[in-house]
Amino acid sequence: MNAITYPLRNLGNHRLRSALTAVGIGAAMASLLALVGLSRGVDSAVALSMQDRGTDIVAIKKGSVEILTTVLDERLAGQLRAQPGVTNVMSSMGDVVNLDTGQMAYVAAWSEEGGFWTTLPITQGKRPGPGDYASAVLGQTLAETLGKRPGDRIELEGQSFLVSGISKQASVIDDRSIILPLLSLQRLLGREGKVSGFHIRIDHPEKPARLAEMRDRLAAAFPELAFVEAGEMATHTALTNLLRAMAWASSTIALVMAFVIVLNTLLMAVTERTREIGLLSAIGWKPSRILATIVLEGVMVAAAGAVVGVAAGLLSLQLMIHHPAVGGFLQPDVTPVLLLQSVVLVLVVGALGGLYPAWRATHMRPMELLRGE
Amino acid sequence: MNATGDSERENRTEPAGVPAGRNAGVEPLICLAGVSRTYPRGHVQAMRNVSLEVHRQDYVAITGPSGSGKSTLLYLASGMDLPDSGSVLFEGAQPASPAAWTRLRSTRIGFVFQTFHLIGTLTALENVELPMMGVVHGEGSRKRRAAALMESVGLNARTRHRVADMSGGEAQRVAIARALANSPSVLFADEPTGNLDSHSTEQILSLLEDLREREKLALVMVTHDARIAQRAERRIHLRDGQIMAQEQAGEPA
Numbered sequence: 082m083n084a085i086t087y088p089l090r091n092l093g094n095h096r097l098r099s100a101l102t103a104v105g106i107g108a109a110m111a112s113l114l115a116l117v118g119l120s121r122g123v124d125s126a127v128a129l130s131m132q133d134r135g136t137d138i139v140a141i142k143k144g145s146v147e148i149l150t151t152v153l154d155e156r157l158a159g160q161l162r163a164q165p166g167v168t169n170v171m172s173s174m175g176d177v178v179n180l181d182t183g184q185m186a187y188v189a190a191w192s193e194e195g196g197f198w199t200t201l202p203i204t205q206g207k208r209p210g211p212g213d214y215a216s217a218v219l220g221q222t223l224a225e226t227l228g229k230r231p232g233d234r235i236e237l238e239g240q241s242f243l244v245s246g247i248s249k250q251a252s253v254i255d256d257r258s259i260i261l262p263l264l265s266l267q268r269l270l271g272r273e274g275k276v277s278g279f280h281i282r283i284d285h286p287e288k289p290a291r292l293a294e295m296r297d298r299l300a301a302a303f304p305e306l307a308f309v310e311a312g313e314m315a316t317h318t319a320l321t322n323l324l325r326a327m328a329w330a331s332s333t334i335a336l337v338m339a340f341v342i343v344l345n346t347l348l349m350a351v352t353e354r355t356r357e358i359g360l361l362s363a364i365g366w367k368p369s370r371i372l373a374t375i376v377l378e379g380v381m382v383a384a385a386g387a388v389v390g391v392a393a394g395l396l397s398l399q400l401m402i403h404h405p406a407v408g409g410f411l412q413p414d415v416t417p418v419l420l421l422q423s424v425v426l427v428l429v430v431g432a433l434g435g436l437y438p439a440w441r442a443t444h445m446r447p448m449e450l451l452r453g454e
Numbered sequence: 455m456n457a458t459g460d461s462e463r464e465n466r467t468e469p470a471g472v473p474a475g476r477n478a479g480v481e482p483l484i485c486l487a488g489v490s491r492t493y494p495r496g497h498v499q500a501m502r503n504v505s506l507e508v509h510r511q512d513y514v515a516i517t518g519p520s521g522s523g524k525s526t527l528l529y530l531a532s533g534m535d536l537p538d539s540g541s542v543l544f545e546g547a548q549p550a551s552p553a554a555w556t557r558l559r560s561t562r563i564g565f566v567f568q569t570f571h572l573i574g575t576l577t578a579l580e581n582v583e584l585p586m587m588g589v590v591h592g593e594g595s596r597k598r599r600a601a602a603l604m605e606s607v608g609l610n611a612r613t614r615h616r617v618a619d620m621s622g623g624e625a626q627r628v629a630i631a632r633a634l635a636n637s638p639s640v641l642f643a644d645e646p647t648g649n650l651d652s653h654s655t656e657q658i659l660s661l662l663e664d665l666r667e668r669e670k671l672a673l674v675m676v677t678h679d680a681r682i683a684q685r686a687e688r689r690i691h692l693r694d695g696q697i698m699a700q701e702q703a704g705e706p707a
Contacts, residue, residue: 082576082580082583082584082587082593082596083587083593084587087587090575090576091575094575356571357573359571360571360573361584362534362556362559363532363534363559363565363571364559364560364565364584364585364632364633364635365556365557365558365559365560365561365563365585365589365636366556366560366584366585366587366588367553367556367557367560367588368553368556370587370588446534446535446536446552447529447534447535448529448534448535451534451567451571
């Protein structure tokens with residue numbers, strides 16, 4: 082018997098209680114993993130979308146809280162294109178529209194200038210031709226979800242569009258979107274001449290200093306615009322910020338619940354074992370050793386909970402992304418670092434949950450404990 | 455082995471009012487000087503101005519009716535409870551804190567309880583190993599020492615048995631082996647035969663006396679049984695938390 086096997090034996094003596102505690106902790110950790118993983122997934126999808134477009138800097142309206150609702154004059158594209166160091170500008174507009182099926186879909190509209198349409202990867206059908214404002218391209222996942230093929234029609238806000246092609250996109254957001262020529266969406270939404278933002282390419286974007294320099298120079302030249310580096314775009318989107326805040330808030334609540342579960346379990350265990358703890362003190366166990374044993378029990382039950390949590394979290398994410406209602410719309414981003422962070426967090430919660438019962442047990446005289454007071 | 459440390463040595467004091475016995479002039483192992491203890495719950499004055507010395511290899515029986523303070527005396531002498539007034543010295547020094555008493559109990563003081571206080575979910579051997587955790591390094595060394603102690607109390611065939619499945623006499627032997635785990639200088643036994651039949655009582659008493667001789671221990675035993683007390687070299691009679699009489703073997707009370 083040693084410092085590890087003794088607390089393990091204590092947990093093993095109450096298998097059901099220990100198992101239920103581990104399941105409770107596991108549920109908390111699973112929700113943390115799922116929510117944070119999904120929130121990060123959205124961030125990753127935004128970043129991937131930027132990368133696919135070759136965007137270095139995005140120009141949006143200064144002070145806007147949500148890129149989807151920002152409105153800019155599309156003529157600014159020409160002025161931006163004329164700036165030294167700017168190699169390309171694509172005007173874009175995005176919004177969420179209702180489909181005739183009752184579902185909602187993200188619509189991304191792109192200007193004809195800037196080369197978006199020539200680089201859009203088409204897996205079936207073709208791109209809309211110049212001046213074709215009655216056709217749309219569907220992301221592959223959306224097309225599969227809706228059962229649409231090239232030649233089919235799709236109703237957007239009561240207006241019918243021909244599905245001219247299907248595009249396979251790396252970003253889950255793009256792959257589940259409808260892609261229209263800019264003028265089509267402007268007309269559909271009654272926002273002719275307006276855009277949501279500009280995707281800017283610069284020379285030598287691989288140099289971080291150049292990126293920052295260009296951002297600052299553009300900001301000085303266009304005080305009405307905010308210039309955001311593509312990698313930081315997710316943090317400038319109200320929707321993703323809201324998702325992130327919700328994920329962390331829910332995760333914090335889940336962790337507090339896990340803490341209370343561990344606390345309750347170990348308080349019960351310590352109360353039941355008052356005499357045993359008194360005995361350990363009577364035979365010369367230092368308070369620090371007794372404290373470490375009880376805290377270790379908390380950490381061990383939390384470790385078991387972490388195993389349950391990782392398994393349940395990953396499983397629930399898989400179930401979620403394969404669910405027909407959200408299939409393909411969510412792409413969680415669960416990295417080994419996030420897993421490690423979650424496990425460490427849960428272990429800390431386990432240790433903290435054991436600390437108070439341990440402290441209480443070690444601050445009584447052995448005689449009081451032996452008498453079960 | 456000396457676990458008291460320098461800080462405790464600095465607290466060396468000369469107790470007043472301790473009756474000098476045949477060991478006058480010899481530093482006692484444990485010395486209680488004017489010790490009083492009142493329990494807050496019910497305001498019970500369990501110990502009133504008690505002074506007492508225990509010397510190396512003493513065999514002391516503490517007798518008295520229920521509620522006379524016998525167990526309280528053992529708890530105070532072993533640092534498991536602290537007095538409201540007076541002092542308790544170990545080898546002439548007053549342990550500076552409850553932690554210092556804990557260190558003493560881990561290496562110098564053994565304790566045997568009436569109700570054994572064994573951990574029922576552990577095997578007999580594991581119960582004996584418990585006090586050695588943090589004192590004896592290496593699981594193998596602890597196991598070997600525990601096995602030797604089990605043999606010394608005549609239970610070498612029962613090491614792997616759970617104590618919950620043992621008889622009272624066997625359980626008390628395990629408790630004695632556990633008390634000896636770190637080779638203490640003094641063994642306190644609180645009614646060690648109180649829950650045993652007469653056959654087991656005789657066996658346990660013989661074992662304790664044997665071990666005292668063999669390990670050169672001081673043995674301080676609480677008992678309410680006058681016949682058991684008669685076996686000790688010194689008998690102390692308590693009533694209402696006070697020493698009413700002290701008697702040396704072969705001397706009248």
